[in-house]
Structures are given as structure tokens and as C-alpha cells.
Amino acid sequence: MRGEPSRETPLVAFRAVEKTYDGVVNVVERLDLEIERGEFLTLLGPSGSGKTTTLMMLAGFEAPTAGEILLNGRSLARTPPFRRNIGMVFQNYALFPHMTVGDNVAYPLRRRRFPRSEVDTRVRRALDMVRLGGLEQRFPGQLSGGQQQRVALARALVFEPDVVLMDEPLGALDKKLREDMQLEIRHLHQTLGMTVIYVTHDQAEALTMSDRIAVFSDGRIQQIGSPREVYERPVNAFVANFIGENNMLPGVIVTPAEPALSSEGAPQLCTVQLDDGPTVEALANGSRRVGERVAVSIRPERLELAHRPDRRNRIQGRLLEVIYFGDHARLRVRVGAIEVMVKARLDEWRHPECRGERVDLSWATDHGLVLEPAVDGGAAA
Amino acid sequence: MSARPFASPVERLGRGALRVLVGAGFLFLLAPIVAVIPLSFNGGDFLSYPLRGVSLQWYARVFEPFPWMTGLANSLTVASATTVLATVVGTLAAYGLATSDFRGRGLVMGLMISPMLVPLVITGLAIYLAFARYGLVHTFVGLILAHTILALPFVVVTVTATLQGFDRNMMRAASSLGASPLTAFRTVTMPLIAPGILSGAVFAFVTSFDEVVVALFLAGPGQFTLPRHMFTALRDKLDPSIVALATLLILVSILLLIVVELLRWRSERLRRGRP
């Protein structure tokens, strides 16, 4: 049996890991990352951001060009993939098509020379767990996409690996099934207490499932934190735009945050003169200079339509279009040179559609974040 | 394609013409093969219709030891040795070419398939001149080596095509589940590409079994293969027993074709994960 490592050592640690394929561009730049036992960590990012490469290095299918990866405090540099004891669920499942479901799930147990009776019990238990009991004799091709996905899951879990890696495991499923499977995986994680590292480019998936999200872009982790932190306190325009929808109002700092008042990284209030309107207050993460060009980031659902003279943060615009979404409506509003997206509850928007009508928008001060101006600007879907 | 509801007269005419053309094409392909079969039961001495009675006399001739049965024995010896050699060497090469990327890979691939394209007379002459120096002319070893060269491209092409459809994640999955590279190859890769390798082997067998040009150069009377005897028979005089032999060989080809079709079917089923 494995020795019990001390509580302080993280289960997985990336130490200054770099990866390059051509010796010129780093796919992964100096990655430092620690993953705790029992954690559900999601690596989120657009394609080519380095998240899959990070996963492949941990699984052992790619070797880091520099740095090292530790599992249970021990370096994996000389451990081939098949001795790492890491379970993996692949994008297209990689179920062995020539083996039955039972043989697929039994595969890791047979490689580890489990006694036959043990193999049978464990396979049955694993298949019951993913609600596929009784399908042992089927072949993968006879199953639906969702069932195949669950076989892949059972196969990756049955040998009780230290970590389970999932590389966009739900990418091939349709929307409804994907949402069911998200919950199912989350419940499995909670009941079994396993450690999961999950790769996806779907921000909604990341938000629903994870304990922590690491947002990747250009080979770097842009931000790592709880779903709430990442969504509500994005550290930069990339994160703000990549996760959820976002409005960016460009402007210039008028009064910076008081450095004396800022304690321990808590965001501070500062005043921003918007290019297309009034002066507003917003929260800044670091110190900002007077006259610095910034953008105020506000989520569409945080913008309120009612005329609220009591609010300090108000802007006006003209209505371009109303889009009906069933459970809510979206309003495209032109504010000076930019366009703002507003998510409105249906009861909030009862007016008949009227293009060109003037609308008042306001928001609570702590929902506006000062970020560096986005290069492309505007709202990103 | 299903019939279209609004086919114009031009289109209908075109469709009709296409049917006739395609029918004629298949007739052209199959007629000679089908037409010789009844002639093999001819009671007379001439290879022409109408048949003069039905007889198995030509089949009896086929099963006489000389020339056909000795030729068959030689052909089987050469073809089976060629099959084993070409399949093993060709599969290794195809696997190496498919799974790693070294400098000159394209060149090696080009070289592997070139025996398929170089005129057989050139290959035969070149190998004859080279083997003459080592006393390999008029030996089974020489003929087998030469046939292996000719069969290699077929194995490489078939196995490469099989490997192209092979999902690399399959090996990774096996590895993440605890299989060493060798075990992963044995338990995952091998069962999936086996049908492809087997059909490569059938191609290798047929290549050698049908080959006559290189045999003209390298086979002495002691190694005369079936096609080599057939060539003499066709060139010198049209012996009716050759038609009986041809009929038997057509049956063999149909059999091999079915084997390859079954292997392809099996391979596709395996790929799609069905029993």
C-alpha cells in the first residue's frame, strides 16, 4: 500500500512546468499549480490555451520541457503513464471497441492482476454506480453516447486512481444530456471523494461543476479561484469576457483608490470618468493612477432598467433592439460610441418594443470592476 | 440516389444511358471470366462453343502431376513463404511509419511502394543480375526474396490504411489504465488491426501466387510456378486443360475475395464496437 503522505503535501503539484513543441513558442508557460486531495479543479480556456497539454503532461502522454510534476510529493518525471495510477476519461471516450462493456471496465483491474472474483465484484459495482448494471455483455457500439460516456467514467474510476483526469468528456453529447451528466459527475465526485481535474472550454460547465477554476489563456493561468470569485471578481478583461457575458465601458481614472485604505488585497473604490457619459464609481483590484485608461466591467444581469436617482452609477442610452429569450429578455442599448447588453427580467421589461426610446441604466457600485481596457472592447458573448 | 420527382427528359435520358453504359462495363469485366467456365467442361478438343458434350477430361488433366500439380506445389511453397515474410516485415514497417515521425519518412514510404510501380521486367532483370552473383538464381530462396519485394507494398498499403483509422487515444487509454506499451499493443492495437494485417497477408499471397514475370527470370525448371507453366502453355499452344485450371483458379479468387470482404466487414464492426 502507498504510504500516507503528510497532510501538507498537495496531491498534485506542478513546479515551474513548461512545454514547447518547437523550441520557439511555449504552449505552457512556467506553470505553478497545486491540487488538493478531493478537489474538483477545472482547467478552463479556449482551444490552444494550454489546458489539454497540462492534462496530458500529468497523465504522462507529454513530457514537460522544463520543471517537474509531483504526485503525492514524488516526481513523475521517470514514471511512465501506465504506472502513474491516474484515471483518465478521453474526449471521445476511447472505449476499446473490440471488448464488451464488462471487459472494458475490467481492463485496468486485469492489468493490475486482481483476482477474478474481485474483478467481477468491482466491475459490477462500478457499472451500478454509473447506472449501467446488466449491460456488461454489450459492446460499446451498441450503446448510446451518454451510456458510452458512463462506461468511460466507470472504467476510469474502477481502479480507484489517485486522480481522475477528464478531457472535455461531455463535448460529444447534446445539451440536455450534457447537463444531466454534469450533475452526475458532480455527485460521483462528492460521494466518492475523488480528486478530479477536468478540462473544458465551456464556462457554464466549469461554473456548475468545480470547486476551483483555473482560467487558461496563452499558456498561462490568468486566474484561479472558486467559480464565484472567477465570475464576480475577474482579474482581467480576458477572464471577464471569457466567463459569462460582460459589458466593458471605457473611461479614465479620476480618483484612484486610496492606497492607505487598501488592506490585504481587498478591492478599493475609485472614480472613473466614462468616455460616453457620467462619472461612476467602481471597484479596483490594485492601485490605479489618475488619468489611466481603464474599462469598467459590468455583467449584463447587474444592469437595472428602472430610473433610480438614488444610485450613483447611472448611464443613459437608446434602445436598439429587444430579444425575447422566454425566461428573460435582452436589450441592446447604444451608449455613446459603444453598445451595452442588458439582461432584463420579463416583469422588468413590460413596455412594448420601441426602437430609439431612451433608457436609463444603473447598477450597484460593487458590481462595477475597474479593469484594463480590453483590446477588442465591447461585450463578449 | 433515389429517383427525383422532377427529373427532366434530359435527365431521364442521361440516367438511362448511364445504366446501359455501366451495364456494358460490368459485362465487359465479368463476361470473359464467366464465359470460360462452361468451356472447361467441354467434351471436345476445341475451346469453342457449342460444347461437344460434357466431360471432366480437362479437370483430370489438371490433376496430373505434370505440369500443373508440380507447378501448384512450387507456387504454394513460394507464396506461403512470401506471405509470412512480407506480412511480418511489412506490418512492422507500416507500424513504424504510422507511429513515429523521423526524417525521410516520406522517402521511405515512397521507396516501400515503388516495387508496385516499377515495371516487373525491370525488377526481374535487376534482381536476376544481382542474384546471379550470389547463386540465388534458380533457387526457391531467390524467388521468395524477389516475391517478398513485390508483395511488400501491398502489405504496407493495407496495414497503413488500417492504422490510419486507429484512434491514438486508444493506446493512451490503455496506458492510463495500467497497460505497459507491449501489453497495450497486445490487448488493444493488435486485435483491432489484425483484420487489416490478415487482408494484407492475402494480398501478399495473391501477388506471389499470380506472379509470372519475375518467375521467368528467377525460376529454373525446378521452381516453375503455376503461372510460369501457364505462360508456356498459353504461348506455345492453347491446351484446353488450361481452361479447367483457369476455372479452378477463378474459384480460388472468389474465395479469397470473400475472405478479404469478410475481413473488411469484421474490421469495420470491430471499429464501431459491435459484436
Next chain:
Amino acid sequence: MISADQQPDLRRKLRRSKSRARLRGLLLVAPALLLLMVAFVAPIGGMLFNAVANPEFRSAMPRLADYVREWDGQELPGEEGYRLLAEEIGRAYSDKTLPGAAMRLNYEQSGLRSLFMRAGRRADRLEAPYRRSFLELDKDWGSISVWQAMQAASAPFTARYLLQAVDREITWDGEIRLVEPEKRVFVDRFEATFWISFVVTSLCALIGYPMAYAIAAAPPRRARLMLVLLLLPFWTSLLVRTAAWVVLLQRDGIINDALIWIGVVDQPVQLIFNRLGVYIAMTHILLPFMALPLYSVMKGISPNHMRAAASLGAGPISAFWTVYFPQTVPGLGAGCLLVYVLAIGFYITPALVGGSGDQMISYLIANFALGTANWSVASALAIVLLCCVAIFYPFFRRYVGIDRLRLG
């Protein structure tokens, strides 16, 4: 980006990590490569050498060869030369290397074989003064062309076989010219080879295109059956198919019977042992090589393209030419290339169903090698033929590739 000073180190690491995978690949390929080198590449290289090698005269009479190499070629050598000639002929005759050398000299100038063999048989009677002695034996020994022939035969390499393969010869003063009309046999055969291949390729394209289209358009099960039928002749031994055509096309064969019965002709026509027979049999054998690449390309063309064309106002004919046909060009190109290259090398089929005027260059190569054992001319012809095939090789790798070579 990675800073410049890190790069060499990184590159080295990268190389190391990739080199293991490469080494494994190379090891797997090694047996096949070795086999190909030993039994294919090296023999073809040897054949190339054989086509230009000129060893016969030099190995039989080395001292004489050295002497004529030095000789200025302007006027007859003196007594010294004839003495050497007598010694060398005598020695070569007794160690039985003279016939080979005499044969070689005969290529340079006909008649020299018997001249030298006669001198060899009477070598013991040749004595000083040698020149007189030779002239008494045969007055041709006084001709300067005999010495010039010896000079040509004494060089380590010769272009004469390669030139001969294209009906050219090199004169003693280095001029390359056409051989006499009655000796011009090879270019004619090359032309016939290319023409036959061209006609067969065209026939295959004409017949194969609609067939491939019909298979690609058929519902899956029927397409499978049609493919099997297409492949059946392909799997049938070449000799069996050739035999079938001989039987069918002969004077009292089925085709002639049918033609007479229909009333197209009133007496049997010659369908075989002529060009027509060659075209028919070769087209039959090569058709699958045309239809298969075409089929694989056509199968990949979405029927929506034709539907889109129709919706955009193209009639069936213009939709075919503007939308469908251009997309099949890669398959057509691959098929034509494959058929043409394979046709150029045909030997057995024309040999069995063609007349003497329908033989292709491979027949001549086999004939020179196996019939008259003239390995040098056979090798030279093979080299020229190989070059004709090699021209197509770059196109081949580009347009055909390994996928379209898959048969069945």
C-alpha cells in the same frame, strides 16, 4: 515566447525526447528497408552499372586494352602493336576469354567476331613480322577501323548501350547520330508502348468513370456488391484473364460467333494477336485501377453539391460539368496516372494476345535478357524505361498517395 539564450538548451531537450520515438520507428522500418536495399535498390543500381559497364575486352586482353587506350587513333599501329595483338589473342584464346571479347567487338563493327576468333584459332601460326602475318591471315587486319573498334571497347565505361536503346550510336570521332533505318527498332517500340498505354488509359477512363459514378451513387448494399464485382476480375490471376480473352476472341471464339450471328460480319474477323486484342485485354486488366480511385473520390462528394447547383439554376448537364466533374478531377488524375504507369510496364498480356507489331518495350527487355542473353542492351533498355516511369513518380506521390493505392 522563449528568450534566445534558452533556445539551444530547449532544442537539445526536444531533440532528445523526439529521438527515442524516431529510433523506435526506424528500428521497426529497418527490416523492410534492409530487404528493399538488398533485393531492390542495389539490384537496380547494379543494372544501371551493367548498362554502362564495358568489361569484356579489357578483362580478356588487358595489355592490348592499355595499348589501344594510349594509341592516338590517327594511323595504324606499328609492328609493336601487332606483336601485342598476337600475344593477347593467343592468350585470350587459350584461357577462353576471347569469345566474349570478340562478341563485344562485334557490337562496334560487325564481322569482328569472326575476324578475332579466326585469329585466335591460328594464333600459334602468327609470327614476326606480326603485321605481315596478320595481313596474310586476313587483309581486314590492315583496316584502321579494327583498331578504332578495339579502342572503343577498351574504355571502362561506354554509353553505346544507352544510346542504342534510343536508336543512336556514337561514331569514332564522338558524334552521336541515328543508326541506319533498318536498325531503328527501339524508338519505334517505345512509341508503341506510350501509344498503347495512352489508348488503354483513355479507354479505362471512359469506361471507369460512369462505373465509379454508378457505384458511388448506389445505395450501400448494392454499392458493396458492385464493388465486389469490380474487384473480382482484379483478384483473378492475370494469366487466367488473358487465357479467357484468348479463348473468347479467337477466330472460332464466342465473340466471332456472336458477330456472325447478329450479322455484323459474314466471316470471322481477326480480334486477337493484333492491336485490338492488346487494347481489350489490357483495358480489362487495368480498369479496376481507374475505377477504384475515382470511386473513393466520388464517394466523398456530398449530393448536396448537385442539389445546391440545381437550386442555383444549373441544369443537370451544366451542374455536372461545373460542379461535379471538377471535384472528381483528383480521382481521375490519380486513376489515369496509375493506369498509365502500370500500362507502360506491361509484358505478359501483349506477349500473349498481341502480334509482333504490338509488343511493348518490356517484351524487348525480356527478349534481350532471356533470349539472346545480351544483358547490356537489356539493362540499357530497362534504364530508359525506368526513367520513363520515374518522370511520373513526383506526381504520383502528390496526386495518388498511399490511400488511393489501396485496392479492395
